[in-house]
Amino acid sequence: MQTHGVATCVGIAWAVLLAVPIVSCSPASLSDNSTRTPAKGIDVGKLARFLSPTAKILFPGSTDFTAYTARWSNLEPPTPSIVVVAGIEKDVSKTVKFAFDYNIPILAYNGHHGTHTTLGKMDYGIEIYLPQLNTITIAKDMTSVTVGGGVNVKTLIDTLWEAGKQAVTGWCECVSFLGPALGGGHGWLQGHHGLISDQFLSMNVVLANGDLKTIDAHSDMWWGMRGAGHNLGIVTSVTTKIYDIVSPNWAIETIIFSGDKLKAVYEAANKDLLQNGTQSSDIHNWSYWQNDASLDPNNPVIIMFVVQEGVDVVDPRYTTPFHDIGPLMITPQSGTYKDLAAWTGIAKESPPCQDFGLNNPRFPIYLNEYNTTAMQKAWDIYAPAISGENNPYSLSIFMWEDYATAGVRARGVKSTAFAFRQDLILAAPLIIYAPNKARDLAVEQLGNKLRELVQEGTGRGSELHAYVNYAYGTEGPEAWYGYEPWRQNRLRTLKKKYDPKGKFSFYGPIA
Numbered sequence: 001m002q003t004h005g006v007a008t009c010v011g012i013a014w015a016v017l018l019a020v021p022i023v024s025c026s027p028a029s030l031s032d033n034s035t036r037t038p039a040k041g042i043d044v045g046k047l048a049r050f051l052s053p054t055a056k057i058l059f060p061g062s063t064d065f066t067a068y069t070a071r072w073s074n075l076e077p078p079t080p081s082i083v084v085v086a087g088i089e090k091d092v093s094k095t096v097k098f099a100f101d102y103n104i105p106i107l108a109y110n111g112h113h114g115t116h117t118t119l120g121k122m123d124y125g126i127e128i129y130l131p132q133l134n135t136i137t138i139a140k141d142m143t144s145v146t147v148g149g150g151v152n153v154k155t156l157i158d159t160l161w162e163a164g165k166q167a168v169t170g171w172c173e174c175v176s177f178l179g180p181a182l183g184g185g186h187g188w189l190q191g192h193h194g195l196i197s198d199q200f201l202s203m204n205v206v207l208a209n210g211d212l213k214t215i216d217a218h219s220d221m222w223w224g225m226r227g228a229g230h231n232l233g234i235v236t237s238v239t240t241k242i243y244d245i246v247s248p249n250w251a252i253e254t255i256i257f258s259g260d261k262l263k264a265v266y267e268a269a270n271k272d273l274l275q276n277g278t279q280s281s282d283i284h285n286w287s288y289w290q291n292d293a294s295l296d297p298n299n300p301v302i303i304m305f306v307v308q309e310g311v312d313v314v315d316p317r318y319t320t321p322f323h324d325i326g327p328l329m330i331t332p333q334s335g336t337y338k339d340l341a342a343w344t345g346i347a348k349e350s351p352p353c354q355d356f357g358l359n360n361p362r363f364p365i366y367l368n369e370y371n372t373t374a375m376q377k378a379w380d381i382y383a384p385a386i387s388g389e390n391n392p393y394s395l396s397i398f399m400w401e402d403y404a405t406a407g408v409r410a411r412g413v414k415s416t417a418f419a420f421r422q423d424l425i426l427a428a429p430l431i432i433y434a435p436n437k438a439r440d441l442a443v444e445q446l447g448n449k450l451r452e453l454v455q456e457g458t459g460r461g462s463e464l465h466a467y468v469n470y471a472y473g474t475e476g477p478e479a480w481y482g483y484e485p486w487r488q489n490r491l492r493t494l495k496k497k498y499d500p501k502g503k504f505s506f507y508g509p510i511a
């Protein structure tokens, strides 16, 4: 843990960073403090002979090993014994086959932002590092792009932009393209086109036994790869739809409120949502509850981002209801699609994209509306839990993501393994703290308590809808993949057929 780096950098709230450059905030090189099981029993010489000249095998102690095993969250991180850096797609296939033959655990590493606590069960074996599979090839007809399995979101957005194109991708510049997509995948353009994985046309995937297969809608795996994909194989490349850039310009208003305005703020945000989610596809309301001592030294504040596509100023129709509530601060900005990540504090340079060595568990829940009674109850627990002098959780963020959803809901609910198409809001407390075993249980209890309070406002009883990619790790297959027995049966059938030995079961395992 680089306490020095933490103290000087993350103390600044995400959102308030907005356009402030934070070059000085890159963490000093993190050291590898994990206890690792030696690579005993892994015949590295033999494995090396199967790999291409561009592949690398790395051992603990080297700078690259430390860099390529770093995690965004250090709560129960995986601790592989060696790293195989794939140079070409076949390297993945050869490594998986080798591991299958010798019964060695494997785990694909991509943008390294996965947080499931079950990743910690990977305490021996081979990490397969994908980011060198970074090719991006736009098809001649300009309707699709083939993306290497390790391509990062920002690289893809920038490359397509140069060609006058866009794809549905995640919004955070530092995660991989595929990590989010395999669990469904949310992004700013989903209101028009659907989830990230809804755009897929075909993919190359390495199965548990090492076979490299090209699959598309004709494969029985296709349904499962789009929502529960982490469970079935390692995707080494994917071909996905791209679109013309229709509206390059976007605008945002960041409107900050004190906590006593909670009910008024979310009653306003609810207005159109209640109409069965008939809100227009060009508007997104996001909010974070987090500390900003300059605005309120004793409590978190509510930071509302109203984001609109195709305009230079957010339509007052959407912002006036919030202005009327009496915010502490209003900051309008305008630019292009490419500025969104920086505005909402998740650009490559922003704190959430740095590896500070912190623990970052989230406790996600999908909702259909803001229940302000339930939210107030959650606030009343959350605010004192993360505020006040020397609070160990002071960097925490309660996220309320209300993306446009028309394109997601327009597809059949059964069309893919992503189960929660009809839900409208993705909420999650993210409790940020420095690694400290003595706090882990209290944090888990706090996160679960906050989520339960929100759940009580849904009218769903104990049926929790949790986005698998934000999950803490203990929610279970029904909360991640849906409660309908046919879904669970279909997933189990696929798992049995394609990964009977559970090689791909460290992240969101299907029972």
Ligand SMILES: Cc1cc2nc3c(=O)[nH]c(=O)nc-3n(C[C@H](O)[C@H](O)[C@H](O)COP(=O)(O)OP(=O)(O)OC[C@H]3O[C@@H](n4cnc5c(N)ncnc54)[C@H](O)[C@@H]3O)c2cc1C
Binding pocket: 072, 107, 108, 109, 110, 111, 112, 113, 114, 115, 130, 149, 150, 169, 170, 171, 172, 174, 175, 176, 177, 178, 179, 180, 181, 182, 183, 184, 185, 186, 187, 229, 230, 233, 234, 235, 236, 346, 352, 353, 469, 470, 507
């Ligand atoms: C700052 C931040 C921003 C985020 N933004 C978004 C967003 O905009 N939209 C969204 O939907 N989610 C978002 N998420 C959640 C995100 O989907 C998950 O954190 C996801 O696991 C990140 O993928 P990764 O490649 O970075 O992580 P990794 O830890 O490298 O991967 C997570 C797991 O995915 C599997 N995996 C990764 N790549 C492959 C592959 N090619 N083939 C097979 N399995 C693979 C592995 O099991 C791995 O353990 C965000 C998370 C954070 C922390």
Ligand SMILES: *[C@@H]1O[C@H](CO)[C@@H](O)[C@H](O)[C@H]1NC(C)=O
Binding pocket: 001, 002, 031, 032, 033, 435
């Ligand atoms: C990791 O090791 C470095 C160097 O030995 C040390 O400064 C740091 O405090 C350690 N961090 C943790 C979390 O143990």
Ligand SMILES: *[C@@H]1O[C@H](CO)[C@@H](O)[C@H](O)[C@H]1NC(C)=O
Binding pocket: 268, 269, 270, 271, 272, 273, 279, 280, 283, 284, 285, 317, 318, 319, 321, 322, 402, 403, 404
């Ligand atoms: C965001 O809030 C505004 C103002 O209340 C509302 O008109 C709009 O419908 C909301 N948009 C979404 C996507 O919820």
Ligand SMILES: *[C@@H]1O[C@H](CO)[C@@H](O)[C@H](O)[C@H]1NC(C)=O
Binding pocket: 274, 275, 276
């Ligand atoms: C919502 O959808 C239901 C079922 O489709 C319909 O009966 C109802 O009138 C809709 N309500 C609104 C406000 O659009």
Ligand SMILES: *[C@@H]1O[C@H](CO)[C@@H](O)[C@H](O)[C@H]1NC(C)=O
Binding pocket: 371, 372, 373, 374, 375, 377, 453, 456, 457, 458, 459
């Ligand atoms: C809102 O949440 C409360 C619990 O906090 C619950 O009693 C109430 O029924 C919920 N309201 C609606 C409309 O679901």
